[in-house]
Amino acid sequence: MTAAISLAVIDDHPLFREGVIRSLTEMDGFSVVGEGSSKEDALRIAAECHPDILLLDISMPGGGLEAIPLILEQIPDQKIVMLTVSEASDDVMAALKSGAKGYVLKGVGSQTLADIIRGIAAGDSYVAPTLSARLISETGSRTRVNPFNALTGREREVLELASAGLSNKHIGLKLDLHEKTVKHHMTQIFTKLEVSNRTEAAMAFRDELEKRRQ
CATH class of the missing domain: 3.40.50.2300 (Response regulator)
Known part of the structure; x- marks a missing residue:
């Protein structure tokens, strides 16, 4: 226990x-x-x-x-x-x-x-998602921060698994997290990357990986 x-x-x-x-x-x-x-x-x-x-x-x-x-x-x-x-x-x-x-x-x-x-x-x-979006907007306007750098380690893990096609339930099982916790992470990810769904987040993730390989 x-x-x-x-x-x-x-x-x-x-x-x-x-x-x-x-x-x-x-x-x-x-x-x-x-x-x-x-x-x-x-x-x-x-x-x-x-x-x-x-x-x-x-x-x-x-x-x-x-x-x-x-x-x-x-x-x-x-x-x-x-x-x-x-x-x-x-x-x-x-x-x-x-x-x-x-x-x-x-x-x-x-x-x-x-x-x-x-x-x-x-x-x-x-x-809180509304605050993180505001922070990224404000700091980004001054320093042009890469939004992927604003992701926590856990959020990057969740995004990688989501981009591989795993559902929130299966991400939770793989990372030993409650499904609701995974949903919160996805909300944070959407807000920080300024995307509205999993497909857009996955595309942004793949684009970022491609840039880092170059």
């Missing part, structure tokens, strides 16, 4: 925090080992409880963004996921540059959040 993913939830809105904790602990595979409401709580809980995933709000006493580098300085392998209402590109970039593995908007459903957490616990990263 797979060990439960341990979580800590740091948010200064008790009702929201309790809702997240209740939603996740009602599902199989999650255990909450700590909760708090400030940067100081985040630092203490990370050090004392060593959760697999630390969920942090941005707008809390001391600041969630300010907590990230302090936590990672002490615990370099701590996986931090921002769970916030902020859609500001500067906040997203600051979180990712500081070392956060995920940036999730609070409007997300509990099942989707669970799938995102499972993916990050397995080594993936995640940015």
Whole structure:
């Protein structure tokens, strides 16, 4: 049996925090080992409880963004996921540059959040699709970033298998992922590559491989 993913939830809105904790602990595979409401709580809980995933709000006493580098300085392998209402590109970039593995908007459903957490616990990263598209647009206009460079390692694996004709179900079986997690990866891929379906993504992937061979 797979060990439960341990979580800590740091948010200064008790009702929201309790809702997240209740939603996740009602599902199989999650255990909450700590909760708090400030940067100081985040630092203490990370050090004392060593959760697999630390969920942090941005707008809390001391600041969630300010907590990230302090936590990672002490615990370099701590996986931090921002769970916030902020859609500001500067906040997203600051979180990712500081070392956060995920940036999730609070409007997300509990099942989707669970799938995102499972993916990050397995080594993936995640940015809400609407935000990643905006980031690529903004950074691309300044630096002409190759969109394939924005794909995570897991997204590249999913894209390679999708391009080979595998369904989401079979990709999930091959990579030991939930089918819904694969769907999230495909959504991320479509957004980052600015395509609308699997065929266009596969064609873009083959074109990119051809360019790299030249």
